[in-house]
Amino acid sequence: MDALRFITCGSVDDGKSTLIGRLLLDSKAVLQDHLAGIAHSSPSHAHDEADAGAQLDLARLTDGLMAEREQGITIDVAYRYFSSERRKFIIGDAPGHEQYTRNMVTAASSADAAVLLVDATKLDWQRPDLVLLAQTRRHALLCHLLRVPSLVFAVNKLDAVADAALAFAHIRAALLRFAEQAGLAAQAVLPISALKGWNVVDRGHGHDGWCGYHGPTLLEVLEQLPNTAPAPEAALAFPVQWVEKPGATDVDAVELPAAGAAPAHGRRVLWGRVAAGRVQAGDEVQVFPSGQRARVVQVLNRCRQPQAVAAGHSAGVLLERELDVSRGDWLLASPATAIPGADAATTPAQAQVSPYPARHSLSATLAWLDDEPLQPGRLYWALHQHRWVKAKVTRVLHRLDIHTLEQQSAERLEANGIGRVELQLQAPLPALGYAQSRALGALILVDSASHRTAAAVLLD
Numbered sequence: 300m301d302a303l304r305f306i307t308c309g310s311v312d313d314g315k316s317t318l319i320g321r322l323l324l325d326s327k328a329v330l331q332d333h334l335a336g337i338a339h340s341s342p343s344h345a346h347d348e349a350d351a352g353a354q355l356d357l358a359r360l361t362d363g364l365m366a367e368r369e370q371g372i373t374i375d376v377a378y379r380y381f382s383s384e385r386r387k388f389i390i391g392d393a394p395g396h397e398q399y400t401r402n403m404v405t406a407a408s409s410a411d412a413a414v415l416l417v418d419a420t421k422l423d424w425q426r427p428d429l430v431l432l433a434q435t436r437r438h439a440l441l442c443h444l445l446r447v448p449s450l451v452f453a454v455n456k457l458d459a460v461a462d463a464a465l466a467f468a469h470i471r472a473a474l475l476r477f478a479e480q481a482g483l484a485a486q487a488v489l490p491i492s493a494l495k496g497w498n499v500v501d502r503g504h505g506h507d508g509w510c511g512y513h514g515p516t517l518l519e520v521l522e523q524l525p526n527t528a529p530a531p532e533a534a535l536a537f538p539v540q541w542v543e544k545p546g547a548t549d550v551d552a553v554e555l556p557a558a559g560a561a562p563a564h565g566r567r568v569l570w571g572r573v574a575a576g577r578v579q580a581g582d583e584v585q586v587f588p589s590g591q592r593a594r595v596v597q598v599l600n601r602c603r604q605p606q607a608v609a610a611g612h613s614a615g616v617l618l619e620r621e622l623d624v625s626r627g628d629w630l631l632a633s634p635a636t637a638i639p640g641a642d643a644a645t646t647p648a649q650a651q652v653s654p655y656p657a658r659h660s661l662s663a664t665l666a667w668l669d670d671e672p673l674q675p676g677r678l679y680w681a682l683h684q685h686r687w688v689k690a691k692v693t694r695v696l697h698r699l700d701i702h703t704l705e706q707q708s709a710e711r712l713e714a715n716g717i718g719r720v721e722l723q724l725q726a727p728l729p730a731l732g733y734a735q736s737r738a739l740g741a742l743i744l745v746d747s748a749s750h751r752t753a754a755a756v757l758l759d
Contacts, residue, residue, distance in 0.1 A: 301526045302387040305449075306406045308442065309416035310434035314455040318416060318493035319379060319392050322518065325500035328381035385522045393438075400715050401668035404441060404755045408741060411527045412449035412486075413442045414517070416493075417470060420456050424466035429473050436701045439483060440717065444664055444757055446737060449486045449524045452478075453517060457510055458492040467510040480704050487520045527737075534632035534654035535576035535584065536729065536739055537616065538684035539624055543568040568599065568615040569624055574684065574738035575731075576632060578614055579607035585653070586622055587629035587729050593618040610738075627686035629729055631655050655739065657727030662759045664733075665692070665720045667712040669746060669753040673720075674711060679753055681724065683742040689725040690744065696720060722756065733757040 307315040322328075377392040391410065393403040407413060415438055423429045442450055452474045457463040467490045478485045490510040491498045500518045503509025515523075544567060578584075582595040599615035600606040608614035616630060624630075634653050667673050673692060681690035698709040698718035712718050733740030744754040 302389055303411050303521060303524055303526060304389040304391070304409065305412035305414060305521065305524075306391040306393045306403075306410045306447075307414045307416060308393045308403055308407070308438040310418065310421070310432045310438075313416040313418040313421075313435075314493040315416055316377075316392055318414070318453070318455070318491070318499065318517075319390050321493050321496050321499050322388075322390070323379060323381050325496055326381045326383055326518070328379075383518060383522060388521065400437070400441075400666075401752050401755070403438060404445065404666055404668065407442055407445045407447055408737065408755070410445075410447050412451065412521070412524045413438075413447045414451045414453050414521075415439055415442070417452060417454045417474065418456050419454055419463075419466050419470060420459050422466075422470060422473075424460060424469050425462075427469050427472065429469055431473055431477060433701060436477065436481075437715065437717075439477070440481060440699070440701060441666060443481060443483050444666065444717070445755075446733065448527050450483060451486050451517070451520055451524075452488040453491050454488070455491050455493050457490045458495055458497065463490065463509070464511045467512065486524065487514065489514060489517060489520070491517055533575040533610070533736070535578055535582060535630070536574040536632070536655055536736075537569075537578055537584075537614070537630040538571050538574055538686070538738075539569050539626055539628045539630065540571040540685050541569075542625060543570060543615065566617055567621065567624075568617055569630065570613065570615045571685070572613045573608055573610045575610050575736055577607060577609045578616060578630070580605075583633040584618075584630040585633045586624055587631050587655075588657070588727070589623060589628070591622050592633055593620055593622055595619075627684075629655075629684075629686075631729060653729075655729035655731065658730050659724050659727050661722040661724065661730065662696075663720055663722055664757045664759075665712065665718055665744075666755045666757075667714060667716045667718070667753070668755060669751055670714050671746070671753075672711045672713050673716075673754065675720075678747060680745040680747050681722075681728075681742050681756070682745060683728045683730065684738065686728065688728060689747075691723055692720045692744075693723050694721045730758050732759050 307318055309315060379390045381388055391406040393406045415435065417435055421432060439450065454467055454470050457467055460466045471488045474485065474488055489498060490503065490512050493499060497503040497509060498516050500516060502516065503512065507513055578595060578598050580595055580597055583592060584595060585592050595616055596619045597605060597617040598608055600608055601613045603615070632654060675692045675694055678689055678691050681688050695709050695711060696719040697706040698712055698716055700707055709718060729739065731739040740758045742756045743752055744756060745751070746753045
């Protein structure tokens with residue numbers, strides 16, 4: 300399997316950083332000198348390995364910013380890498396504080412899975428009809444909106460409650476009720492103790508059946524989760540991130556495979572990450588927004604070797620002739636070549652329609668991230684991949700009440716609000732619905748005055 304990219308999310312102090320520290324510690328992914336630096340006291344005083352782990356401030360393995368250590372909260376997303384015997388992992392530790400919801404959205408937008416932690420000690424776990432925390436519900440809804448393929452609920456700190464089995468039963472029932480109401484598909488709901496390591500890598504409390512749970516550990520669940528599968532059958536969409544000028548590197552050392560093709564010396568290389576489809580030598584592409592067409596004569600992979608590149612991977616593209624292409628432009632499959640087996644000479648004109656038509660007006664789901672409320676009619680900058688255009692929200696259709704999951708009428712959105720809006724762009728974009736493509740169906744709004752990230756936008 301490929302490496303699984305997942306995030307931990309949930310409310311403040313639910314134990315996200317501690318959980319990642321536990322995964323790193325128990326999978327032997329922490330160097331001894333790093334381990335010594337986070338110890339509260341000498342591990343020599345511990346009676347066993349579990350006690351030694353309990354004396355460590357595991358959260359400090361991921362909280363790297365000085366402000367995070369001073370305040371005891373996660374602010375930015377920290378990425379860590381580790382592997383088990385079966386799989387490699389890339390973990391994003393997302394902040395739980397409402398003020399940093401924008402950072403959580405950023406991490407979730409590229410994740411294959413999300414582990415949403417629930418702190419049992421913060422809930423009235425003795426009640427069968429207990430109410431989940433608002434931030435727990437918000438993060439779950441955002442993962443759903445961002446199309447994170449797999450969602451795992453991990454009920455944490457059950458070692459700190461009087462009746463762990465009852466607490467887990469009631470919290471699990473509340474999570475499943477919420478998931479059903481919100482249309483979420485939870486891959487698993489399991490009890491853990493991140494601090495003591497129960498049911499994280501090893502079995503809970505030293506044996507199977509802790510809290511009445513007989514399922515896999517969290518690591519075993521993660522080892523089986525699928526990756527986000529790109530759609531190679533889609534038409535090519537390639538956003539240009541960087542234009543490599545002639546002579547910047549030894550591009551001419553790589554031979555062109557096409558017979559009779561012009562040498563690469565003196566030719567620009569267009570670099571970026573393939574958003575959809577596949578790019579290979581011989582493809583006919585159309586530049587957006589200029590509409591000029593050209594044929595691809597060579598494709599370089601990230602190691603600068605000639606090779607076709609599929610969606611989700613970086614590539615360098617050389618065209619048969621020099622065109623006016625810069626950062627923010629797109630290379631899209633030509634309308635005729637977007638149809639398998641077709642060409643411009645034989646395809647009827649009415650069928651030669653771009654698979655990614657330019658759009659000025661959009662409807663979308665919007666997560667408002669700025670402290671200042673969304674004001675319809677105000678001009679913002681919109682960033683779609685690497686292209687900036689001016690945009691404004693013309694109308695708020697409704698907002699989502701995260702407590703009742705009802706759609707409420709609204710004229711604006713407050714901080715951390717989620718709602719449906721209509722968006723008008725000053726210049727068109729080759730956009731798809733987010734359900735069809737994460738890469739082409741998402742953009743962000745940026746406040747034109749403060750330059751703060753204002754909203755995450757998921758297009759219909």
